[in-house]
Amino acid sequence: MHPDKNLESLTLTPAMFQVLLALGEEEKHGYAILKDVEDQTGGEVRLSTGTLYAIIKRLLSEGAIKECRNRPPADEDDQRRRYYRLTPVGRELAVAEAERMERLVATAREKHLLRRLHTA
Amino acid sequence: MEPPTASRADRIYQALLRLFPFDFRQDYQAEMEEVFREQRTHAEKNKMGLLRLWWETITGIFRTAPHEHLSILRQDTRFALRTLAKNPGYALVAVLTLALGIAVSSAIVSVVAAVLLRPLPYQNDSQLVVLHQVTSKASDGDVAFSVPEIKDYRSQTQSFSSLVEYHSMRFTLYSKDDATRVRAGVVSPGFFGMFGVKPVLGRDLTDADDQTGAPAVLLLSYEYWKQHCAGDPNIIGRTFQMNDRVHTVVGVLPPVPQYPDENDVYMPTSACPFRSAARANRDVHMMQMFGRLKFGQTPDNVRSDLGVVAARLVHDHPKSYPPEFGFTATSGLLRDELTNHARVTLWVLLAAAACLLLIACANVANLTLARMSARERELTVRTALGAGKGRLLRQLATESLIIGLAAAALGVWLASQSLHLLAAFTAGLTPRAREIHMDSTVLLVALAIAIGTSIFFGSVSALHSREDIGGGMKDGAPHTTAGRRRSRTRSLLVVCQVALSLVLLIGAGLLLRSLLKLQEVDPGFVPDRVLAMRMDLNWSKYPRRQQIRELGSRVLERIQSQPGVLSAAISSSYPLDPDNALGEGKNDFQIEGRPLRSGESPRIANSRAATPDYFKTLGIRLTQGRNFDASDNDKAPPVVVINQSMARRYWGNQSPIGCRITFDNAQTWHKIIGVVGDVHEFGPQLPAGYEAYFPYAQYPSLSAVLVRTDRDPMLIAIQLRQTIRDVDAQTAIANVKTLEQARQDAIASPRVLANLLGIFAALALTIAAAGVGGMLALAVNQRWHEIGVRITLGAKPRDVAGLIVRQGMTLVAAGLALGVLAAAALTRMMRSLLFEVRPLDAPTFAGVSLAVTAVALLACYLPARRALGIDPLLALRRE
Numbered sequence: 001m002h003p004d005k006n007l008e009s010l011t012l013t014p015a016m017f018q019v020l021l022a023l024g025e026e027e028k029h030g031y032a033i034l035k036d037v038e039d040q041t042g043g044e045v046r047l048s049t050g051t052l053y054a055i056i057k058r059l060l061s062e063g064a065i066k067e068c069r070n071r072p073p074a075d076e077d078d079q080r081r082r083y084y085r086l087t088p089v090g091r092e093l094a095v096a097e098a099e100r101m102e103r104l105v106a107t108a109r110e111k112h113l114l115r116r117l118h119t120a
Numbered sequence: 121m122e123p124p125t126a127s128r129a130d131r132i133y134q135a136l137l138r139l140f141p142f143d144f145r146q147d148y149q150a151e152m153e154e155v156f157r158e159q160r161t162h163a164e165k166n167k168m169g170l171l172r173l174w175w176e177t178i179t180g181i182f183r184t185a186p187h188e189h190l191s192i193l194r195q196d197t198r199f200a201l202r203t204l205a206k207n208p209g210y211a212l213v214a215v216l217t218l219a220l221g222i223a224v225s226s227a228i229v230s231v232v233a234a235v236l237l238r239p240l241p242y243q244n245d246s247q248l249v250v251l252h253q254v255t256s257k258a259s260d261g262d263v264a265f266s267v268p269e270i271k272d273y274r275s276q277t278q279s280f281s282s283l284v285e286y287h288s289m290r291f292t293l294y295s296k297d298d299a300t301r302v303r304a305g306v307v308s309p310g311f312f313g314m315f316g317v318k319p320v321l322g323r324d325l326t327d328a329d330d331q332t333g334a335p336a337v338l339l340l341s342y343e344y345w346k347q348h349c350a351g352d353p354n355i356i357g358r359t360f361q362m363n364d365r366v367h368t369v370v371g372v373l374p375p376v377p378q379y380p381d382e383n384d385v386y387m388p389t390s391a392c393p394f395r396s397a398a399r400a401n402r403d404v405h406m407m408q409m410f411g412r413l414k415f416g417q418t419p420d421n422v423r424s425d426l427g428v429v430a431a432r433l434v435h436d437h438p439k440s441y442p443p444e445f446g447f448t449a450t451s452g453l454l455r456d457e458l459t460n461h462a463r464v465t466l467w468v469l470l471a472a473a474a475c476l477l478l479i480a481c482a483n484v485a486n487l488t489l490a491r492m493s494a495r496e497r498e499l500t501v502r503t504a505l506g507a508g509k510g511r512l513l514r515q516l517a518t519e520s521l522i523i524g525l526a527a528a529a530l531g532v533w534l535a536s537q538s539l540h541l542l543a544a545f546t547a548g549l550t551p552r553a554r555e556i557h558m559d560s561t562v563l564l565v566a567l568a569i570a571i572g573t574s575i576f577f578g579s580v581s582a583l584h585s586r587e588d589i590g591g592g593m594k595d596g597a598p599h600t601t602a603g604r605r606r607s608r609t610r611s612l613l614v615v616c617q618v619a620l621s622l623v624l625l626i627g628a629g630l631l632l633r634s635l636l637k638l639q640e641v642d643p644g645f646v647p648d649r650v651l652a653m654r655m656d657l658n659w660s661k662y663p664r665r666q667q668i669r670e671l672g673s674r675v676l677e678r679i680q681s682q683p684g685v686l687s688a689a690i691s692s693s694y695p696l697d698p699d700n701a702l703g704e705g706k707n708d709f710q711i712e713g714r715p716l717r718s719g720e721s722p723r724i725a726n727s728r729a730a731t732p733d734y735f736k737t738l739g740i741r742l743t744q745g746r747n748f749d750a751s752d753n754d755k756a757p758p759v760v761v762i763n764q765s766m767a768r769r770y771w772g773n774q775s776p777i778g779c780r781i782t783f784d785n786a787q788t789w790h791k792i793i794g795v796v797g798d799v800h801e802f803g804p805q806l807p808a809g810y811e812a813y814f815p816y817a818q819y820p821s822l823s824a825v826l827v828r829t830d831r832d833p834m835l836i837a838i839q840l841r842q843t844i845r846d847v848d849a850q851t852a853i854a855n856v857k858t859l860e861q862a863r864q865d866a867i868a869s870p871r872v873l874a875n876l877l878g879i880f881a882a883l884a885l886t887i888a889a890a891g892v893g894g895m896l897a898l899a900v901n902q903r904w905h906e907i908g909v910r911i912t913l914g915a916k917p918r919d920v921a922g923l924i925v926r927q928g929m930t931l932v933a934a935g936l937a938l939g940v941l942a943a944a945a946l947t948r949m950m951r952s953l954l955f956e957v958r959p960l961d962a963p964t965f966a967g968v969s970l971a972v973t974a975v976a977l978l979a980c981y982l983p984a985r986r987a988l989g990i991d992p993l994l995a996l997r998r999e
Contacts, residue, residue, distance in 0.1 A: 030155040048180025049156050050140075053148045054188060080154040 012097050016055050018045055020064065020086065020094040027068045027085035029078075030056070056084065064090030129160060136178065139185040141192050142510035196518035203519060210491055214484045215526045217887060218573060221480030222531025224880065225473040226566040227539050231546055232466050233565075234556040240455050241376055241555070243316030244412075248454040249422065250380075251283075251409040253430070255445045264405040267398060270308075272433060273409065273449070279425045280411040284311040287407045288381045289392060290699070292656050292852040294361040301656055301852040302344075302362075305383035306392040312339075312373070314412050321345075322356040322371030329370075330388040332396075336367040337388065342375040344384040364660030367391070377554050379458060380408065393659070402440045410454065422451050445722055462549035464952050465873055471946065472627060472880045475620045481573045482613040482620075483887045488520070489610050490898050517574075524574030532558070532566045545872045607902075610895050611931050617891045618935025619942060621884035622972055626943040627950060628881040629964040631874035634954045638867050644799035644808060645695055646739030647859035651833035652694050653825050653840070658850040669754070669820040671848065676731060678843045679827060684836050686828045689737045691730035692821040695801050696862040698855055699823075709812070711770060712780040712789060725766055725810040726801065727783060729819040735761075735796055737828045738859075745777040745794035752793075752815040759815060760790035766810035767795045781812070790814070803866040805955050826859075833858050873953065885972065888935075889979040896928045896983035904990060912992040921984040928980035929973075936969055 012020075015037075022028060022036035030052060038046050047055075059065045068083045086094070108114045133156050137149055156177065163169040204211040239245045251273065253263045265273075270285050277283070284307065291304045309327045318324065319339065329337050338360060340349065349355050359366050367387070389395055398404035413422060430449035434441040441447040492499075499512055536558045547553035655675075662668050672690050679688045693700040708722050716722065732748040734740075743764060752759050760781065767776045780789040790812075798808035825844070829836055841853050857865075864871075900907070907920060947959040957964070 030151055031158040034155065034159065046176055048176045049152045049159070050177065050180035050184040052155070053144075053152050054184040057144065057148070057188075078154070080150060082151055 012093065013055075015045065015047060015051060016059065017094065017097050018047075019052070019055050019059065020090055020097075023065060023084060023086045023090070024094065027070075027083045029081040029083050031081075033084070059090065060084075062089075063087055064093050130157070133177070136181050139181055141185075141188050142514070143192065144188050192514070193518070196515050197522065199515060200519040200522050204522065207491070210487060211523065214487055214523045215530065217480045217483050217487075218524065218527035218570070219530035219534060220883060221477035221573070222528055222566055222569055223534035223538070225477045225569060226532055226562055227535035227542055228466075228469050228473040229565050230535070230539060230558055230562045231542055231553075231556050232470050233561060235459055235462055235546060235550055235552045236466060238555070240379075240458070240552075245455050246453065247281075247413040247415075248315070249411050249413060249451040250454050250457045251411060251426065251449065251451050253405075253447065253449050255441075255447045265407045265409050266402050266405050267395065267407070268400065268402045269405075269433070270407060270409060273426070273429055276429045276432065277425050279414055279417045279422045281414045282310060282314045283409060283411045284308045284314050285389065285407045285409050286311060286380065287392070287395070288383060289394065290654075290656055290852075290854070291362050291385075292658060292850070294658070294850060299656075299658070299850050299852040301654075301854040302384040303381065304392075305378070305381065305386045306389055306395065307386055308389050311386075311410075314410065315379075317374060317376055319371035320374045321353070322369070324371060325386070325388045330390045332390055334388075334390060336362075336365045336391050337370045338362075338367045339371045339373060339386040340369055341373050341378060341382070341384055341386070343382075345372045348384075364658075365391070377552065379454070379551055382551065382554075402437060411451070419451070419453075426450055442722070444716070444718075444720070458552055459550045462546060462552075464949065465549060465869070466546070468627065468950055468953065469873075469876065471949075472624055472877055475624050476880050476884055477569065477573070479617050479620045479884045479887050481576055482617045483891050484523070484573070485576065486610050486613045486617075486891055486895060489606050489613075490894065493606065493898065493902075520574040521571070524570040527573075528566050528570030531570070532563060535562075535566070545869070545876070548869045548872075607899070610898075614888075614891050614895050614931045615935040615938065617884075617888040618932050618972065618976065619939035621881065621888040622936060622939025622968065623943045623946060624877065624881040624884045625968045625972065626939075626965060627947060628874065628877040629968045630947060630950060630954055630957055630959065630961055631870065631877055633961065633964055634957045635867065635870050635874045637956045638804045638870060641800060641804035643695065643804060643863060644740060644797050645859070647863045649829050649831070649833050650738060650859040651827045651829065651837060651840070652697070652855070652857055652859055652862065653837070653853055654697075654699060654855040655822060655825055655844060656852040656854065657822055657848065661848075661850065665754075665820050668822050669817060672731070672816060672820060672822050674847050675822070675825065675844055678847060679825065679840060682836065682839060682843060684829045684831050686830055687733045687737045688825065688827045689731045689734040690816055690822060690825055691734050692728050692819075692823045694824050694826055694859075695738070695799050696803065696859065696866050697824065698862075700801075707783050709781050709783045710786065712782070723770065725762070725812045727812045727814060729814045729816050729821045731816040734813070734826065737826045738799075739828075740799060741797040743795050743797060744775060745792070747794055748813075748815040748817075750817075753817045756818075758788050758790040758818055759793045761794040761796055761813040762792055763796055763798050763808065763811040765798050765808050766812070769810060783812070804863075805867075805870075870953070870955070885975055889975050892928055892932060892976055893979035893982055895931075896924055896980055897986065899927060900924060900983045900987045903987075907987050907990050908992040908994070911990060917988050920987050920990075924984040924987045925977070925980045928983070929976065932973065932976040936972060939972075940965060940969065 018037045018041065019033055021040060022033045028036065030049070034047055034049075034052060056065070060067070064087060065084045066087050068085050071077050071083065105114065130153065133153060134149075137145055137152065140149075159173055159177075160170070163173040240248065242248060251265070253265060253269070255263055264287070265285065270283075274283050286308075287306050289304050289306055290301050293300045293302050307325065309325050309330050312318070312324050320342070322339075325337065325339060328334060340355065345351060345355060349358075352358075355369050355372060358369050360369070361367075373386070395406065398406070426449040430447060434443065434447050502512065503509070539556065539558060543553050543556040546556060657668070657671070662671060676688055676690055679685060706724055707727050708724050710716070710723065730748075732750070732752075735742060735747055744767070745761075748759065748761065762776060770776070771779070776792045776795065779792050781792065782789050796811075796813070799811065800806060800808055801811070802809075825840070827833065827836075827840060837856050841856070844851055844853060907915075907923070910920060910923075943965070944960060951959050
């Protein structure tokens with residue numbers, strides 16, 4: 001089945017979105033993803049290994065991420081690690097989610113729930 | 121808490137990961153362990169950090185693992201449904217076969233649970249007992265209680281916290297233009313209290329209601345109140361005319377099962393005219409007694425307590441309890457006594473249902489194994505594509521479970537649809553039948569059976585695939601070790617099916633032979649086109665015997681003049697009379713000039729009053745002497761006609777004609793004027809007793825009307841009813857039935873049981889035959905090449921067919937041997953259900969074994985024919 005077919009039915013949880021964000025710039029292994037998620041949320045979201053790999057399994061099966069064949073140079077590599085990267089589908093998904101959030105934030109501002117941004 | 125050391129931490133984490141499904145672990149376990157190790161290395165810098173890591177890890181696993189299992193289950197279910205849809209024949213046969221097994225077993229479990237396992241719906245039912253007086257005077261050893269005896273047991277026993285009495289009467293309820301017969305329970309105050317039953321409306325019967333001269337009162341049963349009084353909430357205080365008195369309703373009972381009989385109304389003992397008339401007579405036994413044991417009393421205590429009182433009665437009243445009658449008293453648990461007649465039948469049915477379920481399971485297991493052979497390549501390919509063995513086994517188990525659950529749903533539905541039939545059958549055996557219903561327990565049992573059977577047949581197939589998977593890319597499964605093992609298991613299952621169906625068939629065969637013997641019994645009368653009906657007079661209008669005599673003559677005259685009536689008679693009872701089920705007219709008698717010798721058992725006979733045409737109407741043969749005639753009236757000397765058994769027993773080869781007997785201690789001597797043939801009064805299974813017939817004119821007792829007609833008797837039943845009403849509108853008519861119907865009803869239970877077991881056995885045989893045939897068909901398929909080679913090498917068709925038939929019949933023979941042994945061990949429990957047939961009846965065993973062999977041969981024939989049609993060239997090419 002083509003992964004796109006499932007995209008609409010895929011509900012992105014906040015934790016899944018964080019994983020997609022963590023992979024936004026480059027491919028990463030499991031531990032790096034955990035650390036990134038923790039850093040990018042200021043320590044607010046701490047994923048356990050169980051949660052992380054359940055998310056990875058789901059994103060892999062939906063075609064949002066894939067395992068990379070390119071590995072780091074041998075001296076930096078650990079054979080037990082696996083590296084994951086965003087697919088175009090995953091990127092599209094992350095962008096759509098980010099835009100949705102942006103729209104939400106904009107609405108909140110219009111309703112004066114948030115202070116308006118001062119642009120130069 | 122100290123965080124675990126590194127290696128221990130690894131082991132704990134690995135153990136926690138086992139909560140994830142096998143496949144998940146296979147994909148991610150190594151990686152997760154590595155990540156966790158890294159997390160731990162970073163967290164070890166601070167103890168709190170480490171504890172927090174453990175907490176988050178453990179809660180994370182507990183949160184995500186169930187989701188993973190669920191998601192796999194969803195996938196497996198979807199996959200299983202798709203696979204089953206591809207092979208709907210297999211799915212349909214498996215579901216139907218199992219559903220049949222589940223339907224039969226859950227229906228019978230419902231009945232057994234309601235009747236034998238659940239406590240009675242009364243408070244502390246283990247304390248409720250039925251009292252018995254035992255004497256050799258009664259044919260079944262049991263006599264009812266008289267009023268003075270009840271008083272004695274109440275005042276002299278120590279073991280009971282409460283003792284109550286009960287008897288059932290038929291009374292007539294009069295309205296303006298109708299008379300209805302109601303079943304009335306006559307009970308002592310405290311009867312319902314002892315069972316823990318409180319009226320839903322009004323009040324219970326009290327001591328004041330039971331005083332002589334107290335206003336007549338009634339308690340209505342819930343069912344009667346709902347059906348005949350439209351559930352009127354203002355019923356309390358309403359009056360009913362019953363016999364000669366006006367009765368006021370004081371209460372309505374709750375909808376509890378009524379024991380020992382189902383009655384329409386209840387009244388206090390003082391209101392029953394028959395009991396009142398016999399209040400001081402120790403020898404009029406008409407009541408039953410129930411008691412509640414005091415706390416801590418054992419059955420042994422109670423028996424010895426009752427025995428002591430009975431011995432005292434024998435000592436104090438030698439005339440009422442002659443020593444030769446061996447009088448004593450005992451008791452039994454109410455719970456057991458209510459189900460005595462049902463117990464063996466229900467256990468036999470349960471065993472039969474279990475057999476059927478096992479056969480169904482074995483059949484589905486066999487089907488599944490056959491299907492596994494066909495799917496071997498598919499499974500191998502999937503393994504090669506990376507599916508784990510655990511994953512495949514899990515998928516196979518899901519398929520089995522889906523079949524099991526579908527079968528359970530269908531089975532429970534079938535069971536619920538047929539339960540009322542089974543309940544109607546059980547009603548003939550125990551009053552507890554009305555408690556039979558489908559409930560959550562039965563649903564759980566059905567579900568458990570479904571899951572259990574799925575695991576059984578699923579695991580049989582799984583076990584045999586475990587080693588196959590990955591090893592069977594090449595065709596010709598029987599050549600592999602697992603293929604051979606699978607074939608052995610299939611053979612074993614076929615042997616079991618044949619054995620179990622043989623057991624069922626032998627059980628059914630025994631019951632059928634027993635039923636045929638029952639039907640062959642000459643009842644001693646000719647039941648065709650004889651109508652019987654019960655008449656209940658308003659006794660208060662006929663206080664004198666002469667009045668009853670005259671009324672009888674008028675009724676008889678009018679009936680005899682009706683078109684279609686060949687002959688008619690009036691009597692106090694008749695053969696298979698439901699109101700005479702206990703043989704209530706049993707009395708002891710003496711023969712003139714032949715006093716009872718010491719040690720001789722008492723002389724007892726059933727007595728009955730009848731008009732002269734009684735024997736002609738019923739077709740009872742006169743063998744000696746003469747019948748009653750008009751001259752045997754109330755002014756003539758008392759006469760009696762006896763039956764052949766009685767004549768043979770007491771006069772041997774001599775003629776009893778002219779001898780005199782007395783039933784009232786020599787106050788009245790009756791001359792024997794005739795001897796008539798024996799009649800099976802209480803059903804064909806019970807021997808004819810000793811019968812004494814008195815002329816109606818000398819003992820007027822207008823209870824039953826018997827009419828022989830020249831047409832279908834039910835056609836003139838309405839007209840006869842009207843004729844009787846024309847003579848006296850206040851006569852209630854009941855039990856209108858042909859004697860042929862009564863005769864069929866008398867063997868209804870054995871007939872239904874034989875039919876039920878017959879149906880089970882037929883189903884079992886069909887399933888087993890399909891099992892044998894199916895297995896051989898598969899064997900032919902697998903031996904295609906070998907058979908082809910044999911044909912090429914010159915094997916004759918007979919040899920080829922013999923090869924296949926031999927393979928099948930070897931298994932059948934093993935099944936037969938096993939089945940005969942099992943049946944020999946099991947049919948013993950049916951002994952009490954059989955009539956003139958021994959549990960090891962050789963003709964039945966032989967006949968059934970032959971029948972099974974014949975069916976099995978037929979089942980072997982089709983695969984053998986297919987083997988004959990094998991084209992050797994094609995077979996060789998196929999390899």
